[in-house]
Amino acid sequence: MSGGRLVVGVDVGGTYTDLFLFDEATGRARVGKVPSTRGQEAAGFADGIIGLAPLPDISAIVHGTTVGTNALLERKGARAGLITTQGFRDVLEMRRRDRRQTWGLTGNFVPVIERDLREEVPERTLADGSIHTPVDPDAVRAAAARLRDAGARALCIVFLHSYANPANERAALAAAREVWPNGDITISSDILPEIREFERTSTAALNAVLQPVVGSYLSTLDARLRDGGFGGEFLIVQSNGGVMSVETAQRLPVRTALSGPAAGVIAAAHIATEAGFPDVITGDVGGTSFDVSLVAGGEPALAAQSTIDFGLVVRTPMIEITTIGAGGGSIARVDAAGLLQVGPDSAGSVPGPVCYAAGGTRPTVTDANVVLGRINAERPIGGKLARLDRDAAADAILRDVGRPLGLDATDAAAAILRVANARMASALRLVSIERGHDPKRFSLMPFGGGGALHAGALIREVGLARALVPRYPGVTSALGCVIADMRHDRVRTLNRLLAAIEPEALRAEMDAAVADLSALLDRAGVAFTGRSVTHELDMSYLGQTHTVAVRLDLAPDGSGPVTQAALLAAFERAYGGAYGRLLPGAQVRVLNLRTAVTGRRPKIDLLSLAPDPDASLDAARRDPRRVWVGTWQEVPVFDRLLLPVGACIAGPAVLEQPDTTILVEPGHQGRVDRFGNLILEPEGAAN
Amino acid sequence: MDPVTLAVLKGRLEGIADEMDATLFRSAFNPTIAEAHDACHGLYDAATGATLIQGKFGLPIFVGVMAFATKAVIDKFPDAADGDVFIFNDPYLGGTHLSDLRLIRPCFRDGRIFCWLGSVGHWHDVGGAVPGNYNPAATEYFQEGVLIPPVRLYRAGALNQDILDIVLAASRLPDVAYGDLQAHLSALDLGVARLAVLLDEYTPDTVAEALRELQARAATQIRAEIATLPDGTWSQEDFLDNDGRTDEPLRIACDITKQGERLTLDFSRSSPACAGPVNISRATTVASVYVALKHLFPEVAANSGVMDPIEVIVPAGSLLDAERPKPVGGYTETILRIIDVLFSAFARIRPDRACGNAYGTINALSIAGTRADGRRWVLFQFFGGGHGGTPEGDGLSHGNPPIATAIIPPVEVMEAAYPVRYTQWALRPDSGGAGEQRGGLGAVYEIELLEEHAEAFVFAERARFAPKGVLGGGDGAPNHIAYRRDDGWETPPLGSKVVGVQLERGDRIRLESPGGGGRGDPARRDPEAAARDHRLGYVS
Secondary structure (H helix, E strand, C coil), X not given: CCCCCEEEEEEECCCEEEEEXXXXXXXXXXXXXXXXXXXXXXXXXXXXXXXXXXXXXEEEEEEECCHHHHHHHCCCCCCEEEEEECCCCCHHXXXXXXXXXXXXXXXXXXXXXXXXXXXEECCEECCCCCEEECCCHHHHHHHHHHHHHCCCCEEEEECCXXXXXXXXXXXXXXXXXXXXXXXXXXXXXXXXXXXXXXXXXXHHHHHHHHHHHHHHHHHHHHHHHHHCCCCCEEEEECCCCCEEXXXXXXXXXXXXXXXXXXXXHHHHHHHHHHCXXXXXXXXXXXXXXXXXXXXXXXXXXXXXXXXXXXXXXXXXXXXXXXXXXXXXXXXXXXXXXXXXXXXXXXXXXXXXXXXXXXXXXXXXXXXXHHHCCCCCCCCCCCCCCCCCCHHHHHHHHHHHHHHHHCCCHHHHHHHHHHHHHHHHHHHHHHHCHHHCCCHHHCEEEEECCCHHXXXXXXXXXXXXXXXXXXXXXXXXXXXXXXXXXXXXXXXXXXXXXHHHCCHHHHHHHHHXXXXXXXXXXXXXXXXXXXXXXXXXXXXXXXXCCCCEEEECXXXXXXXXXXXXXXXXXHHHHHHHHHHXXXXXXXCEEEEEEEEEEEEECCCCCHHHHCCCCCCCHHHHEEEEEEEECCCEEEEEEEEHHHCCCCCEEECCEEEEECCEEEEECCCEEEEECCCCCEEEEECCCCC | CCHHHHHHHHHHHHHHHHHHHHHHHHHCCCHHHHCCCCEXXXXXXXXXXXEEEECCCCCCCHHHHHXXXXXXXXXXXXXXXXXXXXXXXXXXXXXXXXXXXXXXXXXXXXXXXXXXXXXXXXXXXXXXXXXXXXXXXXCCHHHCCCCCCCEEEEECCEECHHHHHHHHHCCCCHHHHHHHHHHHHHHHHHHHHHHHHHHHHHCHHHHHHHHHHHHHHHHHHHHHHHHCCXXXXXXXXXXXXXXCCCCCXXXXXXXXXXXXXXXXXXXXXXXXXXXXXXXXXXXXXXXHHHHHHHHHCCCCCCCHHHXXXXXXXCCCCECCCCCCCCCCCCHHXXXXXXXXXXXXXXXXXXXXXXXXXXXXXXXXXXXXXXXXXXXXXXXXXXXXXXXXXXXXXXXXXXXXCCCCCCXXXXXXXXXXXXXXEEEEEEECCCCCCCCCEXXXXXXXXXXXXXXXXXXXXXXXXXXXXXXXXXXXXXCCCCCEEEEEECCEEECCCCCCEEEEEEEECCCEEEEECCCCCCECCHHHCCHHHHHHHHXXXXXX
């Protein structure tokens, strides 16, 4: 362990690498932004840190990465091989017999491991865990050797029902190791001992194709940092919002699939809880999408699985992020029925909105914001462009939206924003109202570059209490890296009737899971301020195929008695809450046990980000400009970062900072809290 | 109405139907609803029953038929009251087949019906001669299941226990039926509650105006799409293998006339009604035309307005206008063939959008038996196949049928639930039709019985007539079904239909599903793509 005192969070995005440095000794924080170097992420990363602080001074580097996600989306994973049960070679390619979209029978699917790299071996386990046919190690060795010779760099082994009995997979692993040239072998019962062969195969296959890519990326990075004198902990953010060691990340790279966005949600949860608003919905407006996540009581919602792209399913607990195709680059058009549509088609970052003057010709949400003066055309955020072409944006809006609807450019731009806001609002409703959460309890936390322009409209439309704009919305994910706890999850399929559950056996199963996961925490060599354990059961009435997640009410360390009566009561609470009715007398089934162990890391004091005590409203004031806020008005403009604590700005007003623009709408006010967050709320609202 | 409010309301209303879908899928008991999503929710017109809004996740074919189902309730119950819930499965009134239970509930506002909400789903078993209700040998609906006419399950919020008892008594699996019923009721409760909030927020007049406007715009939109087609007349036909009784093909023929903004689809040259269960009611015929058009023009809205400029001609006594008691249990096969015929016809009308036929059969398998401990079991499963080659590329392998968005249950879940072992679950080489864009592959499924004894049924098609290619593309491989008893593989005499085959422990049943039709001349296929087909074993 080094004597360093800096903790650094690093979020490598497509365009920029964001850095967040926290000095434990002084309690001060700094942010940094360097261009990402595509293909050379490791070098850009290390140089970015070195530019801000000497490596020996750093005690921990925590990294949110999109290397894995991008490799999957761009199909740049490594060549990998699959060995599976005889008769089941095509599970990965057959999926769950779905299609890309409901309407229109177009679009096909190429699996991440193609058919000539998928081998079958004689073996079979049955649903009750009994071995019907033992695995033939010679066949496994021969299959592995063929895959190796065909150029596969990683291997995965997936046998039917291995969640019920992993013996055949483990025997195959031992045989394959004899001929496999490296350690990159995944067996499905290790990575996901859960029923459903396609989801398990897909998760294992994605892990295999990522292993060489993420593994070498992290090795290169680690070596480069160590060479530079870094002697601290190097940790990776997982999709579940917790961090893991580099060693674990190299073994389970599929757990980084949503690493970057998950870190953002973790930061949002922490910032909002500290600010006194533990119930928030995060809204990240990017170029092509709007990503929404719900945090209730300071806890981000988790999803059991996620689809990276059609047919690419990852089943491992992840921060639940709902994405709709409505971002700054979403294209506005009038369809054949004369209805205004915004998205899901997007101009992306290339060619981008019309106002970027980089070849885009179709009007976007960003163009509408520019035409209405909400985005400052003379001083765009991000610092890449000198100015934006407002006239070209207005022409495109008039041509594609205004004339077909009989509106002028201003009204057409306003209509684009209304429809875009309505779509974003529906995503917010989907994660809140439609899951039984009262929006009046929730605050919206916009992050990313574009969110704060829409926050006012969204809280009004959805009925949210307020919006909370963090002080540095552009580096939220990097901040999240610094904050994240270490967390490991494990699932185990039980598939038994509740009446047949023996409480002592279940308790022993739970304790074993905790012991395994705690050992992972111990091995990481990280100091924790505390640990906590949660156990959840996936339960249903017998005969149902979907389950409800039932959190067991136990001590914080996961200990405590388990009884059938308590399990039934907990199930009925969860089921009644979800569906409004119970089925008395029906038998109850327990499908899976899910255990999570969290090692808490020291939290940074967010007051270190607060505005300078000498700040004043006058010093923050900039020249007013004309902005459309229902009508054209001369609107006051402020430099957001120079606003003092306690400042309260009545709408309409525009607040500018290097990484975002905030619109305080008429009837709303913007208040700076003691951390430097900006709280947008209806005028006169009490805290 | 201003287009922006309209767009907002459209999203909100669709969201309500989507959420009803999700509630039913997650809490239903039978996997055909819970996993295969053979169900649908929507909002229907207070007076006419026309489909106003349908959820995104429901079965496409129901968009059209639920309008007829709602109309049947409107006609029979002019005294419908707040809190009433109607239930029925009469296919001659509501389309499709007896397995689809429809629950329909009026949504009241200010003392009158604002609109109707519907929740329909495919139940596991409603009695009849064959467990799971796919009876290939039926000659009257009485052999397919118990028919429930539109009746009041709830009167002003109070359950009518007598009706519930009759509905449950009809099923071999009453517990599953009860669970599914509760899930439908949860979905309807949720829809009523969500709609009430929306009406408070926007007023009933505004929402009603938006619904009218959406219908009108859907009609405008489909007219605009039709106008892009050349004027003319085209004829297309295809065949069903047989009716499950006599091994004689049945013709589905359509003469399409396009003039200006109107389309006439004349099915007069199709076969007359048959003895077996591949007849369909007029409601189902109209609905399947809608599904085909929506696949060909994905942008058009999911409401009844789409059918405004389209005339569908079906003569009385046709296979496509079944009257009771003609059996209709195999309706899926007939509507898939209608969709294939329309795909082939439109390939000639709009070659730029042409797609080869998809695999064209749902391959409904049921295996039923009794366990050693006396418990009854019914395994029921639909299977996948190839999609046709498309302007974008090769067809999708192992997709779901165009009438459904259903996914297939995992082997591990099936084996955990039923005494069977799947011995193969694989792509079927050489099943995709050749073409510049090859058809997607079908699949091979083989299942072994682990209990002492069971009885198997398969309801399928496309064993005699393969899925067609378009623009010079080759046909997909036809369906092939076989069972192994006493070490010998046998194929069913009717090709695609298996009626009550007795299986003993260790016996197997095997389905090799069709691939999709190819698109364009195979000689124009990219040599690299052809080499890849061989390397990966898609083509032997």
